[in-house]
Amino acid sequence: MRPKVMQLCLSNGWGGLEMYPARIIPELARQGWEAHGLALAGSRVAASLEAAGVTPLTMASRGQALWRVGSILAYLKAHGIEVIHCHKSSDLRLGALLATLRPGLRLFFTDHMGVTRPKRDPYHRWAYGRVTRLFSISEATRARNLRAFPLPAERIRRLYLGIDPAPYVEGLCEGECASLRAELGVPEGAVAIGLPGRITPGKGQRVWVEALARLAERAETGGLASAWHGVVIGGLGAEEGSNAAFVEELRMRIQALGLDARITFSGFRADLPRCLQALDIVCTPSRNEAFGLTVIEAMAAGRPVVGASSGAIPELVSPDTGRLAAPESPEAWAAALAELVDDGALRERLGAAGRKRVLDDFTLAHHVAALVAEYAGQPSREEA
Template identity: 80%
Template sequence: MRPKVMQLCLSDGWGGLEMYPARIIPELARQGWEAHGLALAGSRVAASLAEAGIAPLTVASRGQALWRVGRILAYLKAHDIGVVHCHKSSDLRLGALLATLRPGLRLFFTDHMGVTRPKRDPYHRWAYGRVTRVFSISETTRARNLRAFPLPAARIRRLYLGLDPAPYLEAPGDAERATLRAELGVPQGAVAIGLPGRLTPGKGQRVWIEALAGLAEMRPDLAWHGVLIGGLTAGEGSNEAFVAELRRRVAALGLGERVTFAGFRGDLPRCLQALDIVCVPSRNEAFGLTAIEAMAAGRPVVGSNSGALPETVDAATGRLADPEDPEAWAVALAELVADEALRERLGAAGRARVRADFTLARHVEALVGEYAGQAEAGA
């Protein structure tokens, strides 16, 4: 009988945290684990789990999950599930209660966001005390977790996220790439500078736009085009007031013909192949999955020299710049826009780094080892 794990994510949002459970389910299956899910009814998390091939147990709210804990315990018993993996700190209340009421249950928590405040009060001591292992998605977040959580260092493990490189490897033909670039508004002969991600303060779109203005002034001889890839509405996860602010700033800087708001794209691996440079100017990335996706697609990355990005992007795979310094970004972009051979070298090195360190198979291999208790056994 295959070992079983329940992925617990009671979130009604949609971002990297919420996408994670469904992303790992196929690889869990390939590595011999049967996945189950617990999600909010009608949420995108529940829909994504269904699309990944499992029928999740659902509850109407987090509160209902607590007062119907008996139903969840019965489900765990009926399906002989011995592992629960939580992905939001607010879900730990339920996870810890399940671990208390079902002795022997192994409880895991991935801190996807990076904790910012100490959690050493009596409630958190109780909740985290039931956790078998906390996973930090970077060394940066692990350092914060060590300071914040009431746990010994041995129970907090750095476990980098991973992806399946296959969708990013197959380069489109010339005709398909030309079509993609036209869809993204990139003129022929221009170097495409992309910034994928939610359009919200903190993701760095402001400094990026200012950097493009600086690039235009610094190197008027260079042909380039900026592409913002991300939803433009609240329903697509973006801040509509912020989107309007960005549009106004683009117009005020005279960049209207040089920046495209491409909107949400469900084909990001293909879009990355159509770009020449990918930017990640977030001030405080807990990991930086977008950078890894760009590297898997063989694209050089310009990222912020803060948060966890310096753990994945270096001088061999891209460039780093201060997220508060548009001029530094303009200088980094100018170097890459002007040198196609450099872009190709950095992109190739980034792709090799992903294959070595950031594959989904490697991530899940470490994960299931923890699920099975191999770390405690010395495996």
């Protein structure tokens, strides 16, 4: 009989954390594990689990889940589930309660966000004390977790995220690429500088816009030979995870800088792997990224990355795969972009090295293999 795990995510939001359970379920199945889910009724998490082939157990609220703990325990027993994996700190109350009431249940928690405050009071000591293993998604977050959580170092492990590289490396034919670039507003012959992700103040779009203004000044003074065009890829409203007021603020700043013709807002794109292949440079200026999924997606697509020299991004981007720039310095960003805009051979070389690194280190298969070893109590030393 196949071992079984329940992915527990009682969130009404929609971001990388909420997408994670459905992303790993097909690979869990391929590696021999049967997945179950516990989600809020009507949530996008529940819908994503359904789309991944799992009919989740659903609750109307976190409160209902707590007072229906008996029925959840009965579900675990009926399905022979011995492992629970939580993804939000607010769900650990339920996870720890289940582990307390059912000795032998293995409880795992992934800190997707990166903790910012100490959690050593009596409640957190009880809740985290029930956790078999806490996963940090980067060395940067693990360092913070070691300071914040009431757990010994050996129970907090770094486990990098991974992606299925296939959609990013399949490649677009020349005609498809030209058509998609035109759809994204990129003029023929221009170097496309893309910025994918949620449009919110913490993601660094402000410094990127200011850097492009300085890039435009270089072009006007003859310091830049190639034409370029900026593309912001991401939803434009709250329903797509972005800050509508901030989007409008960015638009006004772009207009004030005279960059209307040089920067396009694409809106949300369901075909991000294809869009990344249609770009020439991908930027990730987020000041405090816990991991940087967009970074490895861009690298898988063979695109050089310019990333912030803070948070976890320096763990992913090296001089062989891209460039780093101070997150608050438009001048540093403009310099890094100028180097890549004017050197197509360099872009190609960095992109090829980035793709190889993803295939070597950041595939979903690699991530899930380490994960199921933990589930089974056979952790890999490589992930420590």
